[in-house]
């Protein structure tokens with residue numbers, strides 16, 4: 228008797244037609260074991276979260292300031308910046324709750340470098356496991372200075388690797404309408420700011436905070452990296468970030484009041500953070516300083532709806548283009564994504580914002 232070949236696999240040709248490769252991803256548990264949170268860092272993360280929540284709830288009259296590079300491409304430069312920020316922030320701690328922007332994931336309008344986790348060697352080699360290690364290490368190093376950190380969460384898998392080090396999270400303008408991201412927010416243990424859309428639609432961010440406050444069941448990966456279903460309690464600490472849009476800036480007092488009214492109508496706590504960059508500055512870093520100055524003046528004059536401000540800032544002013552594979556040609560401490568304020572202007576703005584909080588008291 229001859230053995231006949233089995234029936235042809237009728238699914239052959241249906242699957243993996245465009246997948247060029249599949250490679251192993253380290254597990255969150257392994258990375259957390261390699262790079263653990265120690266007691267001092269845990270305290271910084273927890274206090275960073277609780278202070279932000281108190282300010283958002285109006286139980287603390289300080290201002291949240293989320294400040295730092297548009298994106299991290301050079302951990303050494305980011306840590307250098309963090310040292311300066313930690314020292315400056317310590318002197319203003321009675322007025323400002325300073326959280327460093329430590330962004331590793333960049334949502335692109337079309338194409339471009341997608342951040343240190345996706346491509347840590349800045350050369351199109353996409354060593355994601357290395358990127359996750361570098362990201363977690365930097366988050367721990369900055370937190371060890373007593374400086375809480377804020378991250379944008381873009382990929383729904385990434386938070387398992389880093390979220391225990393993060394005091395404040397953000398959902399960007401391009402993902403505020405995404406159910407996946409709203410569900411993710413409902414699980415995150417820190418307050419999360421959700422941006423208005425790139426077109427300037429604020430309601431989408433209000434809707435997102437409402438959805439994130441509810442309980443959800445969705446698929447993700449667990450600490451061992453295995454597929455799992457998550458049932459969440461909902462996140463009551465989400466809030467709107469006004470970032471302007473293609474229709475122009477939206478940091479004016481009328482838009483702030485309208486946003487607070489939309490939140491009240493939806494039964495949500497009334498609080499907003501103003502992003503001085505992006506659509507509010509036209510991505511002009513000099514303009515960011517003008518926006519932050521106007522916000523400071525309004526706070527000094529008694530305006531209370533604004534819980535915080537976001538600034539894109541690095542060691543050097545402006546931005547530069549990355550040529551993939553030529554990272555050695557980059558200027559130290561200058562952004563390779565959006566234009567940033569330099570350190571000197573940032574310090575002066577932090578002082579001005581702190582004085583505004585004193586005046587409002």
Ligand SMILES: O=C[C@H](O)[C@H](O)COP(=O)(O)O
Nearest residue numbers: 297333334335336337339565
């Ligand atoms: O903050 C970052 C950028 O504005 C965002 O990632 C979009 O960038 P892009 O329009 O250059 O792709």
Ligand SMILES: C=C(OP(=O)(O)O)C(=O)O
Nearest residue numbers: 334399400401422470505
């Ligand atoms: C991507 C960002 O902003 P937005 O989503 O507002 O464009 C950001 O803050 O880095």
